[in-house]
Amino acid sequence: MDAIILQTLNGLDKGSAYALIALGLTLIFGTLGVVNFAHGALFMIGAFCAVTLQRILGASFTTIDETRTDFLGNPMQVETPYVHAWFGPETGASIIEWSVPLAILFSIPVMLLIGLVMERGLIKHFYKRPHADQILVTFGLAIVLQEIIKYFYGANPIPTPAPDALTGSYDFGLLLGMDPNVIIYPYWRLVYFAFAALVIGGVFAFLQFTTFGMVVRAGMADRETVGLLGINIDKRFTIMFGLAAAVAGLAGVMYAPINSPNYHMGMDFLVLSFVVVVVGGMGSLPGAVLAGFLLGILESFASMTQVINLIPGINQIIIYVVAIIVLLARPRGLMGRRGVMEE
Amino acid sequence: MTNRFVTRRGVLKTSAIAGAGLALPTYLRAQESGFTNAPTGDTVTLGFNVPQTGPYADEGADELRAFELAVEHLNGGGDGGMLQTFSEKNLDGTGILGKKVEFVTGDTQTKSDAARASARSMIEKDGAVMISGGSSSGVAVAVQGLCQEAGVIFMAGLTHSNDTTGKDKKANGFRHFFNAYMSAAAMAPVLESLYGTDRKAYHLTADYTWGWTQQESIQAATEAMGWETVQNVLTPLAQTDFSSYIAPVLQSGADVLVLNHYGGNMVNSLTNAVQFGLREAQANGKDFQIVVPLYSELMARGAGENIKGIPGSQNWDWKIENELGSRYVGTNAFVKSFGEKYGFPPSQAAQTCYAQTLLYADAVSRANSFNPCAVAEALEDFEFDGLGNGPTSYRGSDHQCFKDVVVVRGKENPENEFDLVEIVEVTPTEQVTYEPDHPMFSGGSLGSCNPGA
Numbered sequence: 041m042d043a044i045i046l047q048t049l050n051g052l053d054k055g056s057a058y059a060l061i062a063l064g065l066t067l068i069f070g071t072l073g074v075v076n077f078a079h080g081a082l083f084m085i086g087a088f089c090a091v092t093l094q095r096i097l098g099a100s101f102t103t104i105d106e107t108r109t110d111f112l113g114n115p116m117q118v119e120t121p122y123v124h125a126w127f128g129p130e131t132g133a134s135i136i137e138w139s140v141p142l143a144i145l146f147s148i149p150v151m152l153l154i155g156l157v158m159e160r161g162l163i164k165h166f167y168k169r170p171h172a173d174q175i176l177v178t179f180g181l182a183i184v185l186q187e188i189i190k191y192f193y194g195a196n197p198i199p200t201p202a203p204d205a206l207t208g209s210y211d212f213g214l215l216l217g218m219d220p221n222v223i224i225y226p227y228w229r230l231v232y233f234a235f236a237a238l239v240i241g242g243v244f245a246f247l248q249f250t251t252f253g254m255v256v257r258a259g260m261a262d263r264e265t266v267g268l269l270g271i272n273i274d275k276r277f278t279i280m281f282g283l284a285a286a287v288a289g290l291a292g293v294m295y296a297p298i299n300s301p302n303y304h305m306g307m308d309f310l311v312l313s314f315v316v317v318v319v320g321g322m323g324s325l326p327g328a329v330l331a332g333f334l335l336g337i338l339e340s341f342a343s344m345t346q347v348i349n350l351i352p353g354i355n356q357i358i359i360y361v362v363a364i365i366v367l368l369a370r371p372r373g374l375m376g377r378r379g380v381m382e383e
Numbered sequence: 384m385t386n387r388f389v390t391r392r393g394v395l396k397t398s399a400i401a402g403a404g405l406a407l408p409t410y411l412r413a414q415e416s417g418f419t420n421a422p423t424g425d426t427v428t429l430g431f432n433v434p435q436t437g438p439y440a441d442e443g444a445d446e447l448r449a450f451e452l453a454v455e456h457l458n459g460g461g462d463g464g465m466l467q468t469f470s471e472k473n474l475d476g477t478g479i480l481g482k483k484v485e486f487v488t489g490d491t492q493t494k495s496d497a498a499r500a501s502a503r504s505m506i507e508k509d510g511a512v513m514i515s516g517g518s519s520s521g522v523a524v525a526v527q528g529l530c531q532e533a534g535v536i537f538m539a540g541l542t543h544s545n546d547t548t549g550k551d552k553k554a555n556g557f558r559h560f561f562n563a564y565m566s567a568a569a570m571a572p573v574l575e576s577l578y579g580t581d582r583k584a585y586h587l588t589a590d591y592t593w594g595w596t597q598q599e600s601i602q603a604a605t606e607a608m609g610w611e612t613v614q615n616v617l618t619p620l621a622q623t624d625f626s627s628y629i630a631p632v633l634q635s636g637a638d639v640l641v642l643n644h645y646g647g648n649m650v651n652s653l654t655n656a657v658q659f660g661l662r663e664a665q666a667n668g669k670d671f672q673i674v675v676p677l678y679s680e681l682m683a684r685g686a687g688e689n690i691k692g693i694p695g696s697q698n699w700d701w702k703i704e705n706e707l708g709s710r711y712v713g714t715n716a717f718v719k720s721f722g723e724k725y726g727f728p729p730s731q732a733a734q735t736c737y738a739q740t741l742l743y744a745d746a747v748s749r750a751n752s753f754n755p756c757a758v759a760e761a762l763e764d765f766e767f768d769g770l771g772n773g774p775t776s777y778r779g780s781d782h783q784c785f786k787d788v789v790v791v792r793g794k795e796n797p798e799n800e801f802d803l804v805e806i807v808e809v810t811p812t813e814q815v816t817y818e819p820d821h822p823m824f825s826g827g828s829l830g831s832c833n834p835g836a
Binding site for chain 1: 436437439440441614616619621623624627628630631633634635647650651654659660663665666681684685686687688689701702718722723727728798799801
């Protein structure tokens with residue numbers, strides 16, 4: 041029982057990341073009809089927004105400490121962050137420590153801008169081209185973005201810890217009257233789940249309860265008619281691309297303390313997120329979220345020792361097995377519209 | 384209008400003559416010297432095949448720095464580095480056998496097929512007479528096989544799987560770096576003194592050649608001192624989030640987690656383990672412990688705070704001569720050369736690549752020939768010192784170097800960004816030595832040396 045609760049928590053947590061990325065992918069596919077293989081790269085850039093802010097806040101000046109020597113025997117160069125000098129060591133350390141949550145604010149304008157530039161500068165030229173062309177160009181773009189990040193930050197993962205107050209773990213077992221240490225779960229992963237729920241809720245509320253969202257939904261249903269009503273739907277769709285980029289970026293920022301960011305992390309999520317989108321139903325926002333959590337939970341259960349002992353290797357293929365079954369039984373996905381991807 | 388002077392037969396004849404003409408120099412060169420890529424002018428070309436892209440690109444970059452430094456020293460540049468401390472004095476800064484050393488580089492991308500393609504290109508197009516480099520055992524085994532077929536020497540860089548000098552060993556291949564068995568043999572006594580003999584271990588293992596041999600080795604060594612192995616779970620190499628694998632560890636009854644992971648895998652699994660509170664947890668009435676059998680400085684840097692207090696093993700450490708004395712002479716000379724040129728201390732990957740280049744050059748000098756069979760003979764059962772690892776020998780029967788192994792631990796209070804690990808102990812060579820026919824290394828044979836001609 042405790043193992044099931046633990047893996048359900050894990051699945052919800054994994055599913056949060058899948059759902060956030062898949063939500064952005066679906067927003068782009070639903071509005072612009074573009075299959076965006078650069079979406080994983082946007083997630084990765086989000087994580088590097090956290091790294092960048094950590095470095096900006098940690099920017100330091102060098103002083104020479106004659107009493108100590110470096111590895112070559114020369115006087116030691118000591119780096120002191122400016123924020124330590126300006127606000128004192130304790131406050132300065134706290135500011136640097138909170139760089140990941142602060143990066144949420146930093147990343148939103150950055151990701152919106154990157155999204156808008158991507159859409160206006162490159163992707164808009166491919167709207168009328170076949171999906172294969174869109175995949176090729178966005179995949180190429182993803183590689184270019186990866187290499188740019190690697191050039192500036194290197195290939196090694198960069199530790200980007202959560203604030204001390206949010207490290208450590210919560211003992212759910214005690215809450216449920218079990219022994220200590222039976223079900224413990226890291227605080228930051230709980231924060232990640234809550235954050236994902238908030239962002240997903242926010243996107244749905246935006247689409248459901250604002251005039252802008254209503255027009256976008258109308259455009260997703262029938263772009264031509266909305267255009268004939270004199271509404272500039274292209275402009276709104278461009279803004280939606282920026283919003284999708286910001287969602288992916290936020291998912292990346294908050295993911296940075298879970299796994300140290302590296303330039304390749306976007307690719308690791310990209311394929312899985314596409315499977316999530318296809319299982320959920322191309323163009324269906326609730327489908328993307330549902331499939332994200334569903335596949336996250338299934339993946340976690342498949343990684344349980346008892347399951348691996350029963351079916352060796354199932355942990356590596358479970359998501360794809362489910363995708364095959366869903367596509368065979370229901371080609372439009374769990375919540376896809378009739379006719380989409382069924383012809 | 385047709386050209387009646389051009390006939391099918393004529394084209395075939397001309398092509399055959401032209402082809403034979405083009406192939407003749409290579410054939411003559413091979414026949415004349417009796418081996419592949421015999422240097423004919425006043426230069427000799429070495430091929431350095433390292434990951435320049437992909438997840439191990441930073442490690443590959445450090446290896447390349449070391450290779451460049453070694454070539455500079457061989458050609459008489461810089462301060463000579465470990466040439467000053469090397470026990471053999473055949474290398475005088477005039478290149479190798481009077482030929483200036485040049486090098487070409489390839490990108491393995493940490494993929495076996497890409498690594499073989501770049502090594503093949505360096506051998507066939509650039510005329511490399513020796514290939515070196517590494518960072519993945521899968522790649523090292525693949526490139527070693529290619530070098531054996533092509534008739535050039537392979538001086539392995541960072542490769543830690545038992546298989547490289549075990550079931551996949553080759554007569555043309557030599558490894559200076561230590562291996563998974565040695566890590567386990569070195570760590571067992573340290574683990575016993577740190578954590579006792581009554582422990583239950585849970586293993587997470589990367590699902591490929593290195594992970595398997597590392598797990599097998601550390602399981603055997605820890606079980607021999609009384610530990611029990613509760614579970615071994617294989618994890619996909621492409622896995623990034625290990626939470627599903629870490630979560631069940633505490634419930635399994637284990638009180639030690641052994642992470643048979645390397646590079647990004649290790650950084651992520653260790654980070655996840657610390658997030659799930661394993662470092663502070665109690666199990667079976669003891670403090671829960673985490674062990675990482677193979678360490679590297681870059682991994683420690685990636686893991687950040689999480690590495691503190693975690694034990695592991697290394698082939699070498701840049702502080703070893705300062706901390707443990709002149710037995711490890713050569714270390715400071717190398718650190719000085721490297722540090723002054725690049726601004727930071729070298730990694731163990733850099734040290735093994737630098738040492739391999741010098742060892743090859745010295746073997747050529749002693750053999751007075753670039754012929755791979757003569758070089759191999761010079762390296763077999765060769766004993767040397769002064770390259771930073773203490774007295775070392777290249778065993779003839781499997782082409783594996785035997786030397787002391789460094790057991791380290793993540794430093795609690797690092798003084799700077801390079802001071803990430805502290806040396807706990809050095810396990811002497813005798814304790815990490817095994818018989819050539821040890822079961823973990825059986826199943827293959829060196830075969831005979833291939834000069835390639």
